[in-house]
Amino acid sequence: MKIIRGSVIAAALFISGLSGCANLQTGGEAPQYKVDAYWPQPLKDNWIWGQVSSVAVDSLDHVWVLHRPNTLLEDDQGAQKKPPANRCCVAAPPVMEFDRDGNYVQGWG
Numbered sequence: 001m002k003i004i005r006g007s008v009i010a011a012a013l014f015i016s017g018l019s020g021c022a023n024l025q026t027g028g029e030a031p032q033y034k035v036d037a038y039w040p041q042p043l044k045d046n047w048i049w050g051q052v053s054s055v056a057v058d059s060l061d062h063v064w065v066l067h068r069p070n071t072l073l074e075d076d077q078g079a080q081k082k083p084p085a086n087r088c089c090v091a092a093p094p095v096m097e098f099d100r101d102g103n104y105v106q107g108w109g
Contacts, residue, residue, distance in 0.1 A: 040102035047092035048076060061100040069094055 040063075043049075050071035056064045069091035080090050093107030 036102075038102070040098050040104070043092055044104060046087065046089045048072065048089040049092055062105060063098045063100070063102075065096045065098065067092065067094060067096075 049065070049067040051068045052065060053068055054064075054066040058064065072089075072091055076089055077091060094109035096107040097105040099105055
């Protein structure tokens with residue numbers, strides 16, 4: 001019985017120590033995230049995104065977005081048709097780079 005009680009106390013101390021470290025690192029609160037409705041800046045040339053499959057940030061704080069243009073619905077690609085069915089829209093390049101303010105830097109694919 002003493003061994004079990006000692007193990008439980010040791011585990012409780014370990015867990016409380018971990019939560020204490022977490023509180024010190026975050027200032028006692030979990031980080032809060034908010035959506036920035038103005039990021040990225042409006043895309044050029046009537047570009048739109050399909051399903052976004054990956055997002056990464058590099059050492060310059062540039063954001064890299066990988067999306068799947070083939071997931072766009074047929075109605076969403078009217079400007080790509082020959083002849084164009086409407087003025088909107090065109091699939092954006094699958095790989096796109098944005099600066100930290102959301103300005104388009106480059107894309108390809």
